[in-house]
Amino acid sequence: xxxxxxxxxxxxxxxxxxxxxxxxxxxxxxxxxxxxxxxxxxxxxxxxxxxxxxxxxxxxxxxxxxxxxxxxxxxxxxxxxxxxxxxxxxxxxxxxxxxxxxxxxxxxxxxxxxxxxxxxxxxxxxxxxxxxxxxxxxxxxxxxxxxxxxxxxxxxxxxxxxxxxxxxxxxxxxxxxxxxxxxxxxxxxxxxxxxxxxxxxxxxxxxxxxxxxxxxxxxxxxxxxxxxxxxxxxxxxxxxxxxxxxxxxxxxxxxxxxxxxxxxxxxxxxxxxxxxxxxxxxxxxxxxxxxxxxxxxxxxxxxxxxxxxxxxxxx
Numbered sequence: 001x002x003x004x005x006x007x008x009x010x011x012x013x014x015x016x017x018x019x020x021x022x023x024x025x026x027x028x029x030x031x032x033x034x035x036x037x038x039x040x041x042x043x044x045x046x047x048x049x050x051x052x053x054x055x056x057x058x059x060x061x062x063x064x065x066x067x068x069x070x071x072x073x074x075x076x077x078x079x080x081x082x083x084x085x086x087x088x089x090x091x092x093x094x095x096x097x098x099x100x101x102x103x104x105x106x107x108x109x110x111x112x113x114x115x116x117x118x119x120x121x122x123x124x125x126x127x128x129x130x131x132x133x134x135x136x137x138x139x140x141x142x143x144x145x146x147x148x149x150x151x152x153x154x155x156x157x158x159x160x161x162x163x164x165x166x167x168x169x170x171x172x173x174x175x176x177x178x179x180x181x182x183x184x185x186x187x188x189x190x191x192x193x194x195x196x197x198x199x200x201x202x203x204x205x206x207x208x209x210x211x212x213x214x215x216x217x218x219x220x221x222x223x224x225x226x227x228x229x230x231x232x233x234x235x236x237x238x239x240x241x242x243x244x245x246x247x248x249x250x251x252x253x254x255x256x257x258x259x260x261x262x263x264x265x266x267x268x269x270x271x272x273x274x275x276x277x278x279x280x281x282x283x284x285x286x287x288x289x290x291x292x293x294x295x296x297x298x299x300x301x302x303x304x305x306x307x308x309x310x311x312x313x314x315x
Contacts, residue, residue, distance in 0.1 A: 001141070001193045002076070002077070002081065002141065002143065002193075005081060005139075005141045005195065006064070006069075006081070008139075009083045009139070011064050011065070012063075013083055013084060013085060014063070014064040014081065014082065014083050015061055015062060015063055015064060015081070015082040015083075015084070015088070015091065016061075016062045016063075016064055016068060016079055016080070016081055016082075017059065017060075017061055017062075017079055017080040017081075017082060017095070017113050018059060018060050018062060018078070018079040018113070019059045019079070019113050019114055020056075020057045020058055020059060020060075022075060022078045022079055023059070023060045023062075025075050026038060026068075026071055026075050027039065029071060029072065029075060030067075035067060035070075037065070037067050038062070038065075038067050038068060039060075039062070041062075041063050041088070042060045042061065042062045042063075043060065043061040043062075043088060043089070043092040044058040044059075044060055044061075045058055045059045045060070045061065045092065045095055045096050045099060045113070046058035046059070046099075047096070048096060050100070050107075051099055051100070051109070059113040061082075061088070061091065061092050061095060063088065064081070077143055077144075078115070078143060079113075079115065079143060080113065080115060080118070080140060080141065080142050080143065081140070081141040081143070082137050082139070082140055083137065083138055083139040083140075084136055084137045084138055084201060085136075085138065085201070085202065086136040086137075086201070090136055090206055091136060091137065093206050093208070094135040094136050094137070094204070094206050094207075095112075095113075097135075097206065097207045097208060097209075097210070097211060097212070098110055098112055098133070098135075098212050100210040101210065101212040101213065101214050102210065102212070102213045102214065103213075103214040104216075107210065108214070110212060110214060112133075115142055115143060115144070118142060119142055119144075119194055120221035121218050121219070121221065122142070122194060122196070123221070124217055124218050124220060124221070125218070130196060130198070131198050131199075131200050132212075133212070134196060134198040134201065135198075135201070135204045135206070136201050136202075136204045136206065137198060137201060138197065138198050138199070138201035138202075139195070139196065139197055139198070140194075140195070140196040140198075141193060141194070141195050141196075142193065142194040142195075142196075143193060144192055144193060223268065225255055225258045225259060225262065226255060228258055228268070229251060229254035229255040229257075229258055230251065232254055232272060232275070233250060233251050233254055236250075239293040239294060240285070240289070240290070240293050240294075242285075243279065243280065243283050243285045243289075246283040246285075247279060247282075247283065253279065254275060254279075257274070257275035257278060257279065258271055258275060261274045261275060270303070273300055273303045273304050273307070274303075274307055276290065276294075276304060277303070277304045277305075277306075277307030277308045277311060278307065278308075278311050280304070280308055281307075281308045281311040282311070287301065287304060287305055287308065290304060
């Protein structure tokens, strides 16, 4: 599939978008082979605030070359191939403009360069959203992750989807935040190439200010209970340590709670309140303490109170 895609285009207009981990593997391979030139014209994406502090972990935009195509399949089969008539600097500028996305009125890092994240979100994009996402890129080939192990984990400390009234931590301005596992990984990623075409690439005007908005429906394929439970656990240890200290194996209890909430088909936000109500009931934590510590609004208080009074889940 990759060879057929590349054969359609002039190589000088083709690029390779790689996450940091895959790029390091490629650099190590060429170092062992004593081959130079792979990174000669590469463009890092993390060069502007707030991501300049993460430049050691930057993804890269790399021009396709005979040197790059000499890599072993285990490396070459990863990442995203791009074709554009725009200048490389303008392509990189468009990609950087996507990094700082808005999710529920919070700024988060959109890890579109992670094929596992992007392949789950793309089927949900409308045609207009797909065209806007591609910007000045007229063709894109997203390769399935090579079956050599999981893609790099989201950095520790990253949070799940941000939503108004969420129990999770607010975003740190300089930290690498992800969109729901920007963040969360799906265990059942379809092993298939995804090709996209954009007939509006020539009309696109590059934007410099944050503009991409991640809608809740974009995240439907990315939900991960373990990551969600971990994020909530960190938040509760911060603001309600007395509650958490009363639980035996609190993280396992939270994971169990979110599994039960999923069985009831609760939304992510309602699942947080449902689990909170049950662990508060089990630990004899007063509603007033929850409201004060988590700044719950009136509607959230009513949900939690009702679920606390009717708690049937035995921890």
